[in-house]
Amino acid sequence: MERINIYEGDNVISHILVEDGIQSLEASLEQYAHVYAVMDNNVAMTSAVAAEVADMLNRRGVPGMLLDVSEKTKCMDTVMDICGWLLDSGADRDALVLAIGGGITSDMVGFAASIYKRGVRFAYVPTTLLAQVDAAIGGKTGINFEGYKNMLGTIRQPEFTYICPQFLESLPMEDFQAGAAEMLKTFIIEDNGEYEAAMTLLKGLTADFIASCEGAATLSYNEERWPEVISARISEMTPLIAAAAKVKAGVVSRDQFENGERRKLNLGHTFGHAIESLAHKHHNDIDHGHAVALGMVYAAKLSEKLGLAEEGFAAKIENDLDSCLLLIISPYGINDLSGAMAKDKKAEDGKVHFILPCAVGNVIVRDLTVEEVVALLK
Numbered sequence: 001m002e003r004i005n006i007y008e009g010d011n012v013i014s015h016i017l018v019e020d021g022i023q024s025l026e027a028s029l030e031q032y033a034h035v036y037a038v039m040d041n042n043v044a045m046t047s048a049v050a051a052e053v054a055d056m057l058n059r060r061g062v063p064g065m066l067l068d069v070s071e072k073t074k075c076m077d078t079v080m081d082i083c084g085w086l087l088d089s090g091a092d093r094d095a096l097v098l099a100i101g102g103g104i105t106s107d108m109v110g111f112a113a114s115i116y117k118r119g120v121r122f123a124y125v126p127t128t129l130l131a132q133v134d135a136a137i138g139g140k141t142g143i144n145f146e147g148y149k150n151m152l153g154t155i156r157q158p159e160f161t162y163i164c165p166q167f168l169e170s171l172p173m174e175d176f177q178a179g180a181a182e183m184l185k186t187f188i189i190e191d192n193g194e195y196e197a198a199m200t201l202l203k204g205l206t207a208d209f210i211a212s213c214e215g216a217a218t219l220s221y222n223e224e225r226w227p228e229v230i231s232a233r234i235s236e237m238t239p240l241i242a243a244a245a246k247v248k249a250g251v252v253s254r255d256q257f258e259n260g261e262r263r264k265l266n267l268g269h270t271f272g273h274a275i276e277s278l279a280h281k282h283h284n285d286i287d288h289g290h291a292v293a294l295g296m297v298y299a300a301k302l303s304e305k306l307g308l309a310e311e312g313f314a315a316k317i318e319n320d321l322d323s324c325l326l327l328i329i330s331p332y333g334i335n336d337l338s339g340a341m342a343k344d345k346k347a348e349d350g351k352v353h354f355i356l357p358c359a360v361g362n363v364i365v366r367d368l369t370v371e372e373v374v375a376l377l378k
């Protein structure tokens with residue numbers, strides 16, 4: 001349906017296929033003689049599309065491994081399990097390791113493949129919106145270490161990323177929202193009209209969801225209605241997923257190893273990670289989507305304070321995110337967040353690379369100390 005290339009100079013180093021259904025996946029595997037598949041166990045149990053993929057792989061005699069996937073199991077032990085399984089299965093230097101799952105699965109399997117026998121080829125079938133628009137594109141692999149997220153990892157490109165939006169039919173609402181926040185983030189970084197198109201669709205989904213919950217005491221009691229709501233609009237999601245993938249592919253082609261422009265993809269994440277890590281410490285977890293959404297509002301407010309965005313820009317972003325249920329009331333003020341932000345693994349010389357949106361489609365990177373940011377946002 002659509003092919004998007006990732007380049008290093010003039011060479012294509014990876015590509016993304018956005019396909020209606022999983023029928024063409026088999027053709028994409030044709031050229032690889034020895035495929036080894038690793039699938040998220042939860043996806044295997046809940047997704048009809050994953051069952052189709054598993055049938056096709058079984059028919060082709062592809063060895064398979066199921067993984068228990070969580071931030072807790074995103075660690076070296078699991079990577080060793082994957083490497084051990086590849087070794088026991090006889091995987092050689094010509095192997096292709098196929099990861100089927102969300103961002104944690106692709107990060108772990110990509111990491112295992114990039115160190116197994118000094119690196120074998122791998123490919124991704126992302127099953128969450130977040131992985132389809134972000135995690136499974138661009139070659140960042142990794143695991144958590146010593147309490148820090150993604151502290152060990154590599155940048156190594158997958159052979160291909162096969163995006164099938166039908167996987168979203170069985171994606172829980174909270175996971176959809178995490179991906180929606182990343183998709184809006186992408187269009188705030190680079191926009192050709194997709195930001196407003198995405199807002200229109202997300203508002204439509206919200207209205208459909210609220211209508212489907214009519215009569216229920218609270219919306220959160222009725223998230224089981226979500227699958228039918230999202231399933232009805234998959235075809236409207238597809239061009240937006242492809243557009244977001246294209247933006248990310250462009251950024252990665254220009255700055256694969258994150259020396260400059262790629263930092264922009266962290267919009268909302270410095271504040272967002274601080275919110276997630278404080279909430280976790282207080283045993284009151286806030287999911288990634290809501291943390292990144294709050295982080296983008298903080299970033300927009302900071303831009304306004306620095307005179308980089310017009311007055312009212314932060315309020316617009318805040319209203320937009322609120323209108324599609326992506327915003328929560330922050331339990332933390334800027335003072336609470338400062339400690340966690342200073343520990344950001346991307347801090348250099350006491351300064352953090354803050355990603356500042358000047359307008360939709362225009363963001364800049366500015367190095368600031370946490371103290372400067374706290375003083376501006378107080």
Ligand code: GLY
Pocket residue numbers: 134135137138140262265266
């Ligand atoms: N998720 C941010 C990046 O791939 O650079």
